[in-house]
Amino acid sequence: MSLTREQVEKVSLLARLKLTSDELDLMTAQMGQIVAYVETLAQLDTEAVEPMAHALDVSNVFAEDRLRPSLDRKAALANAPHSDGEFYLVPAVLGE
Amino acid sequence: MSLLRQRATDLLALLHSGQITSVELTRAFLNQIKLHDPRVKAFLRVDHERALARAADIDKRRREGKSVGRLAGLPVAIKDLLCTEGETTTCGSRMLEYFKPPYDATVIAKLKAADAVLIGKTNMDEFAMGGSTENSAFQKTANPWDLSRIPGGSSGGAAACVAAGMAPLSVGSDTGGSIRQPAGLCGVTGLKPTYGRVSRFGLVAFASSLDQIGPLARTAEDTALLLEVLAGHDPLDSTSIDMPVPNYSQTVKQPLANLRLGLVREHFGEGLDGEVETAVREAVKVYEALGATIKWVSLEHGKFGVATYYIIAPCEASSNLARYDGVHYGHRTDEKKMIAALAAERQSLESAGRRAEADALDNPLVRMYRQSRAEGFGAEVKRRIMLGTYALSAGYYDAYYLKALKVRRLIRMDYDAAFDEVDLIAGPVTTTTAFKLGEKVDDPLSMYLVDLYTVSANLAGIGGIAFPCGFSSAGLPIGLQLQGPPFAEERLLQAAHMFQQATDWHLRFPEMVSNP
Numbered sequence: 001m002s003l004t005r006e007q008v009e010k011v012s013l014l015a016r017l018k019l020t021s022d023e024l025d026l027m028t029a030q031m032g033q034i035v036a037y038v039e040t041l042a043q044l045d046t047e048a049v050e051p052m053a054h055a056l057d058v059s060n061v062f063a064e065d066r067l068r069p070s071l072d073r074k075a076a077l078a079n080a081p082h083s084d085g086e087f088y089l090v091p092a093v094l095g096e
Numbered sequence: 097m098s099l100l101r102q103r104a105t106d107l108l109a110l111l112h113s114g115q116i117t118s119v120e121l122t123r124a125f126l127n128q129i130k131l132h133d134p135r136v137k138a139f140l141r142v143d144h145e146r147a148l149a150r151a152a153d154i155d156k157r158r159r160e161g162k163s164v165g166r167l168a169g170l171p172v173a174i175k176d177l178l179c180t181e182g183e184t185t186t187c188g189s190r191m192l193e194y195f196k197p198p199y200d201a202t203v204i205a206k207l208k209a210a211d212a213v214l215i216g217k218t219n220m221d222e223f224a225m226g227g228s229t230e231n232s233a234f235q236k237t238a239n240p241w242d243l244s245r246i247p248g249g250s251s252g253g254a255a256a257c258v259a260a261g262m263a264p265l266s267v268g269s270d271t272g273g274s275i276r277q278p279a280g281l282c283g284v285t286g287l288k289p290t291y292g293r294v295s296r297f298g299l300v301a302f303a304s305s306l307d308q309i310g311p312l313a314r315t316a317e318d319t320a321l322l323l324e325v326l327a328g329h330d331p332l333d334s335t336s337i338d339m340p341v342p343n344y345s346q347t348v349k350q351p352l353a354n355l356r357l358g359l360v361r362e363h364f365g366e367g368l369d370g371e372v373e374t375a376v377r378e379a380v381k382v383y384e385a386l387g388a389t390i391k392w393v394s395l396e397h398g399k400f401g402v403a404t405y406y407i408i409a410p411c412e413a414s415s416n417l418a419r420y421d422g423v424h425y426g427h428r429t430d431e432k433k434m435i436a437a438l439a440a441e442r443q444s445l446e447s448a449g450r451r452a453e454a455d456a457l458d459n460p461l462v463r464m465y466r467q468s469r470a471e472g473f474g475a476e477v478k479r480r481i482m483l484g485t486y487a488l489s490a491g492y493y494d495a496y497y498l499k500a501l502k503v504r505r506l507i508r509m510d511y512d513a514a515f516d517e518v519d520l521i522a523g524p525v526t527t528t529t530a531f532k533l534g535e536k537v538d539d540p541l542s543m544y545l546v547d548l549y550t551v552s553a554n555l556a557g558i559g560g561i562a563f564p565c566g567f568s569s570a571g572l573p574i575g576l577q578l579q580g581p582p583f584a585e586e587r588l589l590q591a592a593h594m595f596q597q598a599t600d601w602h603l604r605f606p607e608m609v610s611n612p
Binding site (some may be wrong): 030 | 147194195196198199254290291292305306331334335337381397400402403404406407414418421422423424425426427431434435458459460461462463464465467469470472478479483485486489495496497499500501502503504505506510540541544553556557558576582
């Protein structure tokens, strides 16, 4: 199955990526090629196979429920592109 | 003999006996970096001052008879995806160009506790996605054996710096072959441990169910020494396994009696370069001469490994990399320009009477995410995020992700059956020797197929080791790969050491590692 440019554009919104028109063209072609390759899996009968989500059969690992020091606010905000020292700042969503 | 050519284990003995100091040793490697890294470009940053200060401190403690760590005074290079507190960790990406992590990765903390001298951060494919290190946002690393060729990837800098005599020990990560493949192409020894053997805490995540940190070095003994420091349970990584860490650096020296070595029928098919095949078959003869019995086995679903991997890894990547939103850390687009561009788009659509399209434009927050990510990520990372997002989007989950998880199980079952009959599996690391820089950059699928012999180990979660077993007529290293059942790292290292006792491929050096 080949992908359409419209599908790829929709995926770019889901992926939160802004692609230029040229990038969309190239991505459509390349993704089509890769998707066609990975679809070779369809030829395998996997009806009775249990999916393997993880390499190890580990059961739930629980951490002890106790207070521990965590990153302080200054360190947590140190790499923020835009903050007021207390919060992360983002562009207004509901208009100016 | 030049310090640059010595094994890490020998250097450690010289340090312990006081014949050399860590400052002298660190200087020697820093000097080699200064002389040759402008052409090899293995390092993104070299921590000259701090490395020497640390070496001096270790020398002092040693002189005073105080206790020192397992690697005391040995220089170690770090792939730039392991978080180092307060020091830039870029992951080869513009997205993290100025990122200074607030904590150390567990393996970094372990190396510091072992008194290793961290000399710098090595180049890599952006977010470890690639097989040639050409996807780094900053520079292209060259293969020290031929500067017109790729070093492999994604741990290309990590392998190249060992081959070029710029570090005796190096730490990389392997998601689909990213330690073993560059080790093979650069003629060094590299081990991908069993999933869960080494803590991933502080490793910048790519595909969390496949990623594993591991050592690269000149010899199996050196690799064992470094693994001994890296391995172990970590409460901060709930997927790390609570099992004792063997004394790899000791057990590595014990030869394996009655080794049963498996060869995979499917590995010797179409696409395998003739010189690589010959070198691998010769290596198998070395094992036979050492008393191993050879048995052919089948990994029937191995040919589906790359397809399975290129569903699972992008799916996990698209989810992991969703964290780069331009808000918490990492690159953020110029907000004023972004708002102005958005307003101009709206106006142009409205004046053309395209009201519905104007209303469907991104809101400023969504546009900020999209624009920041578009600027911060390179082409390959975008491709994988897109593939993963597509494969996980509504209606496709069963056909792609779920299907891939089922084939993953089949791949693992093949291995389990093979390891009922043999102790280790031997074969090539790659189909060819190192290719030319630029040769595959425009063809993502051909780049993906470079992982043919390595991805299955990651999908199955098992360990593997690569080390040199010959050279091509053009003088390029050829690697042998051994794979073992889960937690058979000791066996992998022992088998590699046996081979290195009988051969000297691992002691060949490219011209730049001079021997005065």
